[in-house]
Amino acid sequence: xxxxxxxxxxxxxxxxxxxxxxxxxxxxxxxxxxxxxxxxxxxxxxxxxxxxxxxxxxxxxxxxxxxxxxxxxxxxxxxxxxxxxxxxxxxxxxxxxxxxxxxxxxxxxxxxxxxxxxxxxxxxxxxxxxxxxxxxxxxxxxxxxxxxxxxxxxxxxxxxxxxxxxxxxxxxxxxxxxxxxxxxxxxxxxxxxxxxxxxxxxxxxxxxxxxxxxxxxxxxxxxxxxxxxxxxxxxxxxxxxxxxxxxxxxxxxxxxxxxxxxxxxxxxxxxxxxxxxxxxxxxxxxxxxxxxxxxxxxxxxxxxxxxxxxx
Amino acid sequence: xxxxxxxxxxxxxxxxxxxxxxxxxxxxxxxxxxxxxxxxxxxxxxxxxxxxxxxxxxxxxxxxxxxxxxxxxxxxxxxxxxxxxxxxxxxxxxxxxxxxxxxxxxxxxxxxxxxxxxxxxxxxxxxxxxxxxxxxxxxxxxxxxxxxxxxxxxxxxxxxxxxxxxxxxxxxxxxxxxxxxxxxxxxxxxxxxxxxxxxxxxxxxxxxxxxxxxxxxxxxxxxxxxxxxxxxxxxxxxxxxxxxxxxxxxxxxxxxxxxxxxxxxxxxxxxxxxxxxxxx
Numbered sequence: 001x002x003x004x005x006x007x008x009x010x011x012x013x014x015x016x017x018x019x020x021x022x023x024x025x026x027x028x029x030x031x032x033x034x035x036x037x038x039x040x041x042x043x044x045x046x047x048x049x050x051x052x053x054x055x056x057x058x059x060x061x062x063x064x065x066x067x068x069x070x071x072x073x074x075x076x077x078x079x080x081x082x083x084x085x086x087x088x089x090x091x092x093x094x095x096x097x098x099x100x101x102x103x104x105x106x107x108x109x110x111x112x113x114x115x116x117x118x119x120x121x122x123x124x125x126x127x128x129x130x131x132x133x134x135x136x137x138x139x140x141x142x143x144x145x146x147x148x149x150x151x152x153x154x155x156x157x158x159x160x161x162x163x164x165x166x167x168x169x170x171x172x173x174x175x176x177x178x179x180x181x182x183x184x185x186x187x188x189x190x191x192x193x194x195x196x197x198x199x200x201x202x203x204x205x206x207x208x209x210x211x212x213x214x215x216x217x218x219x220x221x222x223x224x225x226x227x228x229x230x231x232x233x234x235x236x237x238x239x240x241x242x243x244x245x246x247x248x249x250x251x252x253x254x255x256x257x258x259x260x261x262x263x264x265x266x267x268x269x270x271x272x273x274x275x276x277x278x279x280x281x282x283x284x285x286x287x288x289x290x291x292x293x294x295x296x297x298x299x300x301x302x303x304x305x306x307x308x309x310x311x
Numbered sequence: 312x313x314x315x316x317x318x319x320x321x322x323x324x325x326x327x328x329x330x331x332x333x334x335x336x337x338x339x340x341x342x343x344x345x346x347x348x349x350x351x352x353x354x355x356x357x358x359x360x361x362x363x364x365x366x367x368x369x370x371x372x373x374x375x376x377x378x379x380x381x382x383x384x385x386x387x388x389x390x391x392x393x394x395x396x397x398x399x400x401x402x403x404x405x406x407x408x409x410x411x412x413x414x415x416x417x418x419x420x421x422x423x424x425x426x427x428x429x430x431x432x433x434x435x436x437x438x439x440x441x442x443x444x445x446x447x448x449x450x451x452x453x454x455x456x457x458x459x460x461x462x463x464x465x466x467x468x469x470x471x472x473x474x475x476x477x478x479x480x481x482x483x484x485x486x487x488x489x490x491x492x493x494x495x496x497x498x499x500x501x502x503x504x505x506x507x508x509x510x511x512x513x514x515x516x517x518x519x520x521x522x523x524x525x526x527x528x529x530x531x532x533x534x535x536x537x538x539x540x541x542x543x544x545x546x547x548x549x550x551x552x553x554x555x556x557x558x559x560x561x562x563x564x565x566x567x568x569x570x571x572x573x574x575x576x577x578x579x580x581x582x583x584x585x586x587x588x589x590x591x
Contacts, residue, residue, distance in 0.1 A: 025444070025447075047447075049443065049478070051470075051474055052470075052473065052474065052477070054470035054473070054474070056436070056467050056470065057436045057439075057467060057470035057471050057474055059436070060433050060434075060435075060436020060437050060439070060440065060467070060471065061436050061437070061439050061440035061443065061471075061474065062440060063426075063436070063437045063440060064377075064426070064436065064437035064438060064439060064440020064441040064442075064443070064444070065440040065441070065443060065444045066440070067375075067418065067425065067426060067437070067440070067441060068371075068440075068441055068444040068445070068448075069371070070444055070447075072440075087430060088430075088433055088436070088467075091427065091429070091430045091433060092426075092427065092430075092433045092436070092437055095417070095427050096417065096418040096419060096426070096427040097419070098418075
């Protein structure tokens, strides 16, 4: 399988988008080379503005541009886009419900060597709580491009989360269709439901295969839209499997696991076991061993699932 | 400025001040001090300067004003109402639970408001975005950002100031209401932003310092700002907090407090006397 980081897909998608949308403006905060908005900058230098190392200001500038009716993407690392600039995103973007797309890269522990200061495991929680904010966390190259293009047509504040690590492309570009707010069942099964998002979707698929070899039929669901979440697919999974495992490269507090649990507790109360970062900071190291250490890999999903099923 | 125009501005400003007092009294809270200090400049901009249409508040090529010091919404609302964007009567509903006149400006809810503000420092960033976008559209409009002097203590203001100069936003004017007071006392004692003019100059701005209650000086400053190329302009208004209501002038206590009935009556009597004198 081909591998590509979703940040690269994001940069390429912006170029695809620019061809269709002459009103597109992209902002970055001195990280264009890393967030991959640099790909767009090279192709459309007149429609790219660097705001310097000033993420809070960039979000305010994006809000101001949005008031004039143009389509604007603002990019930085998740840590600074959702973290540093949080209150500007709340008051200047979400409160007036402005059409700003936040492209946040380098999310999660897979940032790797930069260590905990840059490994943002809190952004989904921070963005999900904002009224009117849409939160998207795509799982591979195909889904990222489709999501960026689709969200350009949606009017309203949107947070899009991308990763630094190259990951397998499992979706087929010929058949894949992005539908905002719709989860995707990638594997059928009624023994247990594994609901994953972002980089963890491919790990969940792999875990599903391993579990099948051991006689456990796990349903695997990809939730690319964390808000508004697909309540129907979650309720159906709760009813039909009776046990849910969530997997995310994010804190187990406030992210996908919490969002799924919120739906389940109000409708079909079944156990929800959350795989994610367990309320702690990360540390430096290569991405793949780090993900393993934090249990964000197929092997651990298999282990936790079997424990949950008492097998 | 000729005497006829000047007198009309003074009349309008007195009416706007009355509206500020009506609003804050009706709300039983709010921020009269900084509303009264910036009142003359807002009146000048909306009545004599800006390309706006009260019948078409979201006209694409309109000039924009971002009240970065959003807590002085009573002044903005009163100017907008007196300019015909919505009924002056509505000012009395300021901050009421069923009113559209929110405690701080909201985009999309209040006719004529160009940006939601209230959290200090953010309005100037948004104004930069508007100005940047306007540059791409061949400069069809100008953007005004109104800041408090205490607001300059927010670091975000200076991030925006850097960006405005870097992108040569000569369609942007930052207006600093330098009344010298913030909630906890004199700005020079709480956390001095002085020298304000030198700071903006150092950030690459064209700077004009004027008496913010002198309409001749105000007009001259905005005329000058329009001639400046490749640089944003900062107009620093030397003002009196609470200007126009005798007992509020230069009193830090009137930053965020509503008058009681007796105080309200005094303020209204003073402003009506001023209005009578002007319209005599």
